[in-house]
Amino acid sequence: MKKLDDPVSVLPGVGPKKVVALNKLNINTIEDLLNAFPFRYEDFAARKLAEVNDQEKVALKGTVASEPVVSRFGRNKNRLNFRFLIEHEVIMVTFFNQAYLAKQIETGKEMAIYGKWDAKKQRLMGIKILAAAAEDELGGVYRSSKEIKQSQVKKLVAEAFQAYHELLVDLIPLALRKKYRLMSRVEMVRNIHFPDNATTAKLARRTGIFEEFFLFQVKVQYLKKHNRVADGIKLDYDLSKLKVLIAQLPFTLTAAQKRVVNEICADLHHDYHMNRLLQGDVGSGKTIVAAIALYAAVTAGFQAALMVPTEILAQQHAEKFAHLFKDLDVNLALLTSATLGRASQRKELLKNLANGQVDLVVGTHALIQDDVNFKKLGLVVTDEQHRFGVSQRQILRQKGHAPDVLMMTATPIPRTLALTTYGEMDVSTIDELPAGRKAIETIWLKNKQQEQAYAFIEKQLDNGAQVYIVSPLIAESEMMDLKNAEEVYLKAKKRLEPQYHVGLLHGKMKGEEKEQVMRAFKAQQLHVLVATTVIEVGVDVPNATVMMILDADRFGLAQLHQLRGRVGRGTQQSYCLLLADPKNEYGSARMKVMTQTNDGFVIAQKDLELRGQGDVLGSKQAGVPDFKLGDPVANLNVLQVAQKEAAQIVKDPMFTTGNQSELYRYVRRSLVTGMSFD
Numbered sequence: 080m081k082k083l084d085d086p087v088s089v090l091p092g093v094g095p096k097k098v099v100a101l102n103k104l105n106i107n108t109i110e111d112l113l114n115a116f117p118f119r120y121e122d123f124a125a126r127k128l129a130e131v132n133d134q135e136k137v138a139l140k141g142t143v144a145s146e147p148v149v150s151r152f153g154r155n156k157n158r159l160n161f162r163f164l165i166e167h168e169v170i171m172v173t174f175f176n177q178a179y180l181a182k183q184i185e186t187g188k189e190m191a192i193y194g195k196w197d198a199k200k201q202r203l204m205g206i207k208i209l210a211a212a213a214e215d216e217l218g219g220v221y222r223s224s225k226e227i228k229q230s231q232v233k234k235l236v237a238e239a240f241q242a243y244h245e246l247l248v249d250l251i252p253l254a255l256r257k258k259y260r261l262m263s264r265v266e267m268v269r270n271i272h273f274p275d276n277a278t279t280a281k282l283a284r285r286t287g288i289f290e291e292f293f294l295f296q297v298k299v300q301y302l303k304k305h306n307r308v309a310d311g312i313k314l315d316y317d318l319s320k321l322k323v324l325i326a327q328l329p330f331t332l333t334a335a336q337k338r339v340v341n342e343i344c345a346d347l348h349h350d351y352h353m354n355r356l357l358q359g360d361v362g363s364g365k366t367i368v369a370a371i372a373l374y375a376a377v378t379a380g381f382q383a384a385l386m387v388p389t390e391i392l393a394q395q396h397a398e399k400f401a402h403l404f405k406d407l408d409v410n411l412a413l414l415t416s417a418t419l420g421r422a423s424q425r426k427e428l429l430k431n432l433a434n435g436q437v438d439l440v441v442g443t444h445a446l447i448q449d450d451v452n453f454k455k456l457g458l459v460v461t462d463e464q465h466r467f468g469v470s471q472r473q474i475l476r477q478k479g480h481a482p483d484v485l486m487m488t489a490t491p492i493p494r495t496l497a498l499t500t501y502g503e504m505d506v507s508t509i510d511e512l513p514a515g516r517k518a519i520e521t522i523w524l525k526n527k528q529q530e531q532a533y534a535f536i537e538k539q540l541d542n543g544a545q546v547y548i549v550s551p552l553i554a555e556s557e558m559m560d561l562k563n564a565e566e567v568y569l570k571a572k573k574r575l576e577p578q579y580h581v582g583l584l585h586g587k588m589k590g591e592e593k594e595q596v597m598r599a600f601k602a603q604q605l606h607v608l609v610a611t612t613v614i615e616v617g618v619d620v621p622n623a624t625v626m627m628i629l630d631a632d633r634f635g636l637a638q639l640h641q642l643r644g645r646v647g648r649g650t651q652q653s654y655c656l657l658l659a660d661p662k663n664e665y666g667s668a669r670m671k672v673m674t675q676t677n678d679g680f681v682i683a684q685k686d687l688e689l690r691g692q693g694d695v696l697g698s699k700q701a702g703v704p705d706f707k708l709g710d711p712v713a714n715l716n717v718l719q720v721a722q723k724e725a726a727q728i729v730k731d732p733m734f735t736t737g738n739q740s741e742l743y744r745y746v747r748r749s750l751v752t753g754m755s756f757d
């Protein structure tokens with residue numbers, strides 16, 4: 080029997096090689112293929128020559144005005160030329176290496192040709208000849224790769240649709256489809272892939288966006304309701320012990336820290352699963368809040384775990400915690416791939432986690448490996464949670480008997496988006512920095528002012544400061560990233576040594592090497608640290624008060640803010656130098672925002688606004704889930720409507736008891752396989 084989760088290999092002509100190529104594009108099943116929507120369309124509707132811009136891809140309709148001439152050149156290359164009459168103008172059409180088209184072309188024949196318009200030469204560089212009835216046709220453009228061409232993907236989509244479309248069932252209830260004039264699922268899928276014209280394509284996409292948000296929201300709301308069921312664990316923590324810990328701190332908690340500690344503790348005490356997001360700007364003091372929560376779990380007789388995204392951070396937190404808990408009865412362990420690497424240590428550690436000897440463990444994703452078992456895990460905290468996928472968090476959660484979960488993020492999300500994208504979580508916000516922090520002074524310089532920047536750095540070094548230099552980001556290639564960092568490192572060395580010592584930190588280094596460098600920097604044996612974005616999260620060296628970011632316009636706002644958060648951690652005035660010659664208005668706008676504010680929430684809001692206007696660099700970093708069709712910013716109103724309707728449906732007792740509810744079945748299925756949230 081045919082099923083939508085049949086593997087793509089059921090399609091004719093899809094052998095092992097193509098399967099691999101498709102899998103690389105995240106297309107494993109027929110359903111995946113049907114959901115692999117084109118990311119844009121080529122417009123094959125014929126246009127008027129006068130309104131076509133230079134280098135634009137366009138379809139032109141006309142009459143062949145000369146016999147085609149094929150000329151050969153180079154090795155195996157050829158060019159096909161003919162004149163083409165469009166209304167009263169004659170242009171030249173050229174196809175490269177498609178000499179076989181010549182037999183379709185004869186003088187006097189009317190045809191439509193798709194190609195790239197060269198205005199200067201009055202020439203259309205032909206891409207393809209369109210079928211006679213091609214008017215109004217839109218051609219979807221698909222994600223593809225070296226191994227599989229997009230025309231092949233498209234052909235497979237068509238075959239899959241042909242063979243499987245009757246299995247596409249409607250997940251949006253009929254009443255909602257009517258209310259919002261949405262297409263059926265079958266029509267939606269057909270018209271996104273193979274639209275008759277621009278209007279149907281748009282309507283289909285509208286349905287698709289609604290569906291995507293709606294399903295997401297139904298899952299989120301269902302999960303939230305489900306989590307409220309009292310089958311979690313109740314942590315009876317010892318308040319007097321918490322008070323001892325808090326009294327020992329070298330500072331008093333801010334009002335915001337106290338508030339969120341209370342929110343978290345109330346959750347711990349309840350017997351439903353805590354599923355809480357703790358958001359607070361860089362430097363707002365989330366770590367101590369996490370420490371208090373973790374300690375609370377320990378005083379309740381449970382084990383607790385803190386999961387962080389990098390070894391450096393794990394190391395740093397473990398050191399902090401060792402200090403914090405040194406007079407308290409906490410057995411602390413550090414678990415990273417480095418500690419697990421040593422066989423004897425590894426065995427000991429795993430044993431002590433399994434028998435409950437270890438109370439509190441700090442670790443990287445090494446924590447979620449199969450052979451790591453806990454005796455009685457009561458609380459899991461993840462730091463910089465956007466770095467972990469939901470599936471990873473889920474695995475860690477399953478290691479205990481439904482432990483409470485607290486996720487921390489320093490990427491503030493504007494209120495509207497937090498509500499709609501983190502709907503399944505409760506949110507605590509630290510909206511206040513510890514008193515006495517000096518605002519970081521941020522200065523934007525042009526690249527050619529680098530010498531000035533170095534002079535400033537030198538002066539600060541003379542005053543005893545330490546400095547970060549962040550090398551430019553090359554998103555596409557780790558190797559390039561590394562090469563760049565090394566170049567910057569050599570330059571900084573040449574400029575500043577022997578007086579000052581310069582170190583290098585990058586993602587390709589081994590855990591131990593990284594630790595060594597970080598330790599040397601902390602101990603002020605290194606004065607300058609050249610780094611890639613590995614220093615973005617959490618690194619805490621209060622004496623480092625200057626940061627120079629090279630080609631700063633290559634970073635998104637959220638990331639710049641994160642990077643800048645590495646300075647301004649002590650009592651000294653801190654500085655951030657942005658070197659950038661932005662290539663577009665958004666780049667300039669980002670630089671300006673950075674010089675104007677230090678407030679992460681304001682920056683997140685600006686980020687949203689710039690994205691709304693089309694700034695692509697912001698998009699990846701806003702800390703919201705990825706949707707295929709919908710954009711939570713551009714389609715925020717749809718998201719909100721979907722949220723409202725989803726809440727309504729999930730509240731309805733018919734939803735779960737529901738007889739034939741496709742929707743409910745879908746939700747159960749996707750939550751069991753679990754991976755569909757971000």
Ligand code: ADP
Binds near residue numbers: 366
């Ligand atoms: P983040 O929220 O970015 O993780 P951290 O937890 O690393 O911030 O805190 C930043 C610095 O502020 C740390 O050095 C920490 O000890 C200090 N800190 C935290 N809370 C307070 C407070 N209430 N008063 C003064 N300093 C604090």
Ligand code: MG
Binds near residue numbers: 365366462617
């Ligand atoms: Mg932190």
